[in-house]
Amino acid sequence: xxxxxxxxxxxxxxxxxxxxxxxxxxxxxxxxxxxxxxxxxxxxxxxxxxxxxxxxxxxxxxxxxxxxxxxxxxxxxxxxxxxxxxxxxxxxxxxxxxxxxxxxxxxxxxxxxxxxxxxxxxxxxxxxxxxxxxxxxxxxxxxxxxxxxxxxxxxxxxxxxxxxxxxxxxxxxxxxxxxxxxxxxxxxxxxxxxxxxxxxxxxxxxxxxxxxxxxxxxxxxxxxxxxxxxxxxxxxxxxxxxxxxxxxxxxxxxxxxxxxxxxxxxxxxxxxxxxxxxxxxxxxxxxxxxxxxxxxxxxxxxxxxxxxxxxxxxxxxxxxxxxxxxxxxxxxxxxxxxxxxxxxxxxxxxxxxxxxxxxxxxxxxxxxxxxxxxxxxxxxxxxxxxxxxxxxxxxxxxxxxxxxxxxxxxxxxxxxxxxxxxxxxxxxxxxxxxxxxxxxxxxxxxxxxxxxxxxxxxxxxxxxxxxxxxxxxxxxx
Amino acid sequence: xxxxxxxxxxxxxxxxxxxxxxxxxxxxxxxxxxxxxxxxxxxxxxxxxxxxxxxxxxxxxxxxxxxxxxxxxxxxxxxxxxxxxxxxxxxxxxx
Numbered sequence: 324x325x326x327x328x329x330x331x332x333x334x335x336x337x338x339x340x341x342x343x344x345x346x347x348x349x350x351x352x353x354x355x356x357x358x359x360x361x362x363x364x365x366x367x368x369x370x371x372x373x374x375x376x377x378x379x380x381x382x383x384x385x386x387x388x389x390x391x392x393x394x395x396x397x398x399x400x401x402x403x404x405x406x407x408x409x410x411x412x413x414x415x416x417x418x419x420x421x422x423x424x425x426x427x428x429x430x431x432x433x434x435x436x437x438x439x440x441x442x443x444x445x446x447x448x449x450x451x452x453x454x455x456x457x458x459x460x461x462x463x464x465x466x467x468x469x470x471x472x473x474x475x476x477x478x479x480x481x482x483x484x485x486x487x488x489x490x491x492x493x494x495x496x497x498x499x500x501x502x503x504x505x506x507x508x509x510x511x512x513x514x515x516x517x518x519x520x521x522x523x524x525x526x527x528x529x530x531x532x533x534x535x536x537x538x539x540x541x542x543x544x545x546x547x548x549x550x551x552x553x554x555x556x557x558x559x560x561x562x563x564x565x566x567x568x569x570x571x572x573x574x575x576x577x578x579x580x581x582x583x584x585x586x587x588x589x590x591x592x593x594x595x596x597x598x599x600x601x602x603x604x605x606x607x608x609x610x611x612x613x614x615x616x617x618x619x620x621x622x623x624x625x626x627x628x629x630x631x632x633x634x635x636x637x638x639x640x641x642x643x644x645x646x647x648x649x650x651x652x653x654x655x656x657x658x659x660x661x662x663x664x665x666x667x668x669x670x671x672x673x674x675x676x677x678x679x680x681x682x683x684x685x686x687x688x689x690x691x692x693x694x695x696x697x698x699x700x701x702x703x704x705x706x707x708x709x710x711x712x713x714x715x716x717x718x719x720x721x722x723x724x725x726x727x728x729x730x731x732x733x734x735x736x737x738x739x740x741x742x743x744x745x746x747x748x749x750x751x752x753x754x755x756x757x758x759x760x761x762x763x764x765x766x767x768x769x770x771x772x773x774x775x776x777x778x779x780x781x782x783x784x785x786x787x788x789x790x791x792x793x794x795x796x797x798x799x800x
Numbered sequence: 801x802x803x804x805x806x807x808x809x810x811x812x813x814x815x816x817x818x819x820x821x822x823x824x825x826x827x828x829x830x831x832x833x834x835x836x837x838x839x840x841x842x843x844x845x846x847x848x849x850x851x852x853x854x855x856x857x858x859x860x861x862x863x864x865x866x867x868x869x870x871x872x873x874x875x876x877x878x879x880x881x882x883x884x885x886x887x888x889x890x891x892x893x894x895x
Contacts, residue, residue, distance in 0.1 A: 340865050347868030356886035357877065361869040365876060377865035398853040405816055407890040420853070454893055464887030592814055597853040605859035 325526040326558055329534070330489040330519060330550065331481035334496055335474050336506040337450070337514040338381045344449050344473035345372030345415065352512050360452070360467035366411035372600055374399075378473040379604065381505035382422045382447050383614035385475060388499055388621055389442050391426025393611065399447075399601040402593045407465050408452035416476075418595040421446035422604070423475075428499070429623070430491045431641075440492050441480030450474050469513075475505070481520065481531065486550045490543055493517050497543075498622050502647050510541050517546050522567070523557045532557075533567040537581055539574045549574035553581050625650055633663035642671045648685045652692050659696025666699060673716060694719050698726040711735050711783055738785045741793070744777070747785070748793055751776045762798055770794065801839065802832035 343350055346363035363370045386393045400418040423445035429437050452467035477496060483489040497515055500506040507514050522534035537553055540546045552574075557567050572581040620628070622644050629650070630640040644650045649670070656666045674695065678688060698719065702712050707730055718729040730736055738744060751773060752759055762769040770791075777790050803811075808828045812819045819827065873886060882889035 342863075342865055342867045342869075347863070347866060349867040349869070355871075355873075357873050357888070358871040358886070359869075360876070361872065362876065363869075373863045374860050375865050376862035379862060396853075403814070407888075407893055455887065456892070459884055459887070459889050461892055462882070462889045463891070463893050464884065465890055466887055592810075594814065599854065601854075602856060602858050602860040603853045604862075 324562070326523045326561075327526045327528075328483075328485055328550075328554055329481050329522050329524060329531055330483040330486070332479045332483070332489060332493055333518040333520070334477045334479075334493065335450075335516040335518075336477065336496075336500050338378050338473040338475055338505055339507055340375055340377040340381070340473055342375060342377075343471035344375050344378045344447065346471055348471065350469075350472045354468055356464075356466040357468060360470055364410070364467055364471040372415060372598075374601065374604065375473060378447055378475075379422065379606075380610070380614055380617070381473075381503070382445065382475050383606070383611060384503050384505055384618060385445055385477070385500065386423035386426065387611075387615060387618055388503060389423075389426035389428050389445075391442065391445070392424035393422070393606060394420060394424060395606050396420060397422040397447075397604040397606060399598045399604075400595045401598045402448075402595055404593055406451065406454075407463065408454045408467070408470065410452070410467060410470060414449060414451065415598055415601070416448035416595075417446035420603075422606070428492065428495055430488070430495045432491060433487060438482075438488060440482045440488075443478045443480050445475050445477040448474050448476060475500075481522075481534075486547060486554065489519065489550060490547050493546060494543060498645070502619060502622055504619070510543075513541065516541070519546065519550055519553075521550055521553050521557070523554065523561060532561075533569050535567065535569065535581075536571045537574055538571055538584075541576075545574060545576050548576075548579055549581055552579060556581065619647070629653075633657065633667070635663065635667055639664075639667045639671060643667060646685075652685055652688075655692030656696045656699070659693060659700065661696050661699040662703060665702070666695075669695060669699060669716075673713070677716075677720060689720050689722060690716065694725050701726050701730060705737055705739055705786060706730060707735055707737050708783065708787060711737070735784060738781055739789065741789065744785055744789055744793055745797075747777060747780050748773075748790070748797055751780065752797060759798065770798075773798070801835050803828050803835070 337350075338344075340350065342348060343364060346361050348361040348364055349359045351359070363372060383393065385391075398417065398420040399415050401413040402416045402418070403413045405412055421444045423442075425444065426442040427439050428442060429439050431437055450469050450472040452465055452470040455464040455466065457464070479492065483492060497508055500515070501508040509515065517540050519537040519540070520534045521537065522532040524530070524532040535553060535557070537549050540549050553572065560567055568583075571584045573584055574581050625644040626640045629635050629643055630637060633640075635643070643653045653666060653670045656670060657663050674688065674690065677690075678685060683689075695716075698712060698715055701707050701715070702709055707715060714733075715726055715729050715735060718724075718733065719726060723729050723732065755773075755776070758769055758772060762773075773794050774787070774790055777785050777794070778787075805824050805828060808819070808824050808831065811831075812827075877883045877886075877888070880888050
């Protein structure tokens with residue numbers, strides 16, 4: 324039988340605020356356990372949550388970026404369940420009237436097609452703490468630093484029909500929230516967590532099959548693997564006449580499999596109700612207008628602008644706009660007067676390669692955009708040959724100064740003086756009569772030999788175009 | 801709407817309340833009475849009325865995004881039954 328995969332994703336993005344969503348405790352990562360859990364986060368009697376405006380504004384920016392419906396009123400609700408890392412016995416979340424309503428996102432697929440994925444909603448909520456199950460004399464340790472950290476949960480429609488589509492959508496959301504500056508996107512630290520709802524149905528069938536929810540996925544690679552495993556598992560069950568059980572399954576990266584959480588709880592019954600501690604949030608026209616003003620240029624817009632303004636190929640425009648820092652770097656290089664296409668090549672090939680090799684981020688690049696611009700200028704005005712430019716780049720990388728300093732110090736200036744090149748060529752012709760004879764007898768390939776001799780003589784500094792031209796003239800003459 | 805034994809047991813379980821066997825019938829009757837009281841509201845026509853999320857007609861005040869809370873871990877943990885290395889200790893939560 325032909326099976327069709329149906330996937331919807333729930334993505335929890337940790338918002339890049341300074342303080343928690345309902346308290347003034349810090350959300351900085353890696354602090355001493357419980358040193359950033361104040362009495363509001365701990366749910367002490369008599370405390371009141373007060374909403375962080377940064378969390379609201381970041382949610383609005385996301386809503387604007389996915390063309391979502393944004394209502395004038397948004398309500399917080401209590402989601403009730405018991406777990407030791409949830410001090411209050413409920414999580415403050417949103418149920419009816421989430422801050423961001425229905426929207427959509429267009430993703431680029433591998434075959435060059437585009438697909439619009441529906442976004443059901445995105446709501447604000449507080450994160451829970453962390454349970455540590457190492458051995459504390461048979462007990463669990465609880466760190467509540469993360470409790471109260473602002474999250475925006477982005478829920479998609481079950482619109483994805485393949486694992487590749489789901490990964491493309493997740494990556495696009497990741498790129499978007501990082502571009503917006505509302506999330507640092509760090510998956511290892513849990514700032515961007517993806518849960519996948521996956522089900523199978525016979526191709527052509529209208530209704531959905533029974534789905535399972537996959538959790539505990541902390542990289543895009545694992546997302547793909549977890550879904551692949553789960554897809555095969557469900558097909559095996561269905562083809563052997565068994566039923567898929569609706570449940571939550573944890574992905575185990577070490578074994579590359581998903582396992583049932585074996586929760587003894589019956590079906591989730593969170594008994595949501597509006598949180599009486601929090602009044603409805605009013606989204607005023609003014610607040611929304613301010614959020615609009617804060618919107619940066621989004622990846623798709625930037626890509627389109629790069630392609631048209633700089634006459635770049637689709638591949639180059641996509642690569643350069645992958646991240647905001649890289650796009651900014653590129654534009655700084657172009658601003659020095661560099662040719663956009665050559666600059667694109669240097670940024671995406673030479674620089675990206677060197678950074679990758681050294682294991683560095685662009686923000687730590689030893690070669691600044693101004694330095695790279697200075698180098699490209701010297702290639703453009705023929706001060707150095709393209710071949711020697713890599714050597715200059717290497718020296719700038721090593722901290723030996725800007726392009727002009729390096730060229731001067733190493734004596735790499737290209738020889739463009741026709742008279743000088745002519746006299747070198749004359750010497751070489753005089754020293755190699757046999758080769759000259761063979762060339763003149765029709766062995767054209769020997770031109771390479773002569774060029775090589777000139778380059779050897781000049782340590783690669785002779786202008787290649789001029790060398791070719793003069794050699795041909797003299798040899799044929 | 802009236803609640804039977806199993807409804808009460810389920811509600812008690814979800815709220816982690818330990819009920820004695822002999823309390824269940826009494827709670828079922830009391831809770832059913834509360835529901836009956838609330839049901840009287842259903843005679844009111846609410847077709848064009850926006851549901852309220854809060855009894856006060858006010859909007860939530862927002863806080864500036866500033867870290868204002870210092871580390872008070874020692875004081876906060878003074879009332880915890882068990883702590884170790886700064887962590888609260890609780891009965892093991894996974895098997």
